[in-house]
Amino acid sequence: MGIPEGETKPEEQRLGPVLRRRDQVQPGTTDQRLLDTEGDSEWVHTDPWRVMRIQSEFVEGFGALAELPSAISVFGSARTKPDSPEYEAGVRIGRALVEAGFAVITGGGPGAMEAANKGAREAKGVSVGLGIELPFEQGLNPHVDIGVNFRYFFVRKTMFVKYAQGFVVLPGGLGTLDELFEALTLVQTRKVTRFPIVLFGTQYWKGLVDWLRDSVVAGGKASERDLLLFHVTDDVDEAVALVTKETGK
Template structure:
């Protein structure tokens, strides 16, 4: 029996109990199994996708200077990374930035909490997922997206930089997309900070020993990220890079 207490966000719509779907909008868009009714439905999907971009642009266009903060949804209160993210959120607000996160729990919640308690704008860009519901309580400006690609555009378009704390696949996805956008010149003067030397140093070592050694990246590409454990240094790096 489906629990009536479970809450599921589908764009701006909230569903509970038996109304909770078994698949996400992104999944249905990308899944090529089943009948070829996509020929008739995909043109209508374009309008929904367009609406998500319009909603995002309209909501965030007057946000002002902002920094996107990424990290694991699984890092709870009391964890050193959670506490670090709170400090990052607070320092960003004190430096004049709004804080943008994915709006979920863990590190995202911590950064939103630090920003909100510092009296700043705490933005959450949520996503329709089968195992996460809604925005954390510290978001004071939130948008729920159906499509990852629309949401990811907002993370970059309205941010002056990324601060990336330890995280999983989603964090790595955002990190490497940002690096690629800078490397290819799609965005300019876009600082990327990695926080947590113990966590990130092995990845950077692998990039040097494998990708650089095989000639698949240039040495200068490794300079696109700044590694630190100090939240004040992270915020200062973002400010200097944008000066």
């Protein structure tokens, strides 16, 4: 197909919502390019194609999680050992959240995430894992009952916030800190409301809290009231009470 022999190239071309004129007019039609089996596959790496994949991830996530009961997201390190006190705390928190009437959402990986999912499953609650595609593949832990794997961190983080009423943050590394500060920023800027954040493990989080108070707030980079955006505790019952108190349950 394309332009028949002897005909001139049109000066204006409409391709759906896109208008092309003069030298930007393309030969052929959209259907022709779709059905043409020749050519390379570089188009699957273009930004417009990525937009479609991003859109599909949102659709899959929303579809899988839309009917979840009230839920709490639990974060923590994938490197937490199964025989550690932190792992046992994660199991107890997952169990206690289910007993309080909540589903449990984690990143779906091993360590602290697995612990919270395990506690939720043992309590016969809804155990959710939102995984992420990484070079070092972890896979979803065996205690996840509803699992969704994502390519893009920002889509995954949207799901953590959209389908949870609060966060419990166990000791963790850079990924955990990323999720924590994302949540703190959303609450501080009022992008989300009524969203309690609990840091579990006073000794672990002490250095961070001291730095926020003595450097960030003292240096005028945040206000004193920003330190009220989160709570710190070592008590499982207190953590659950703090993270669920504003949900009305």
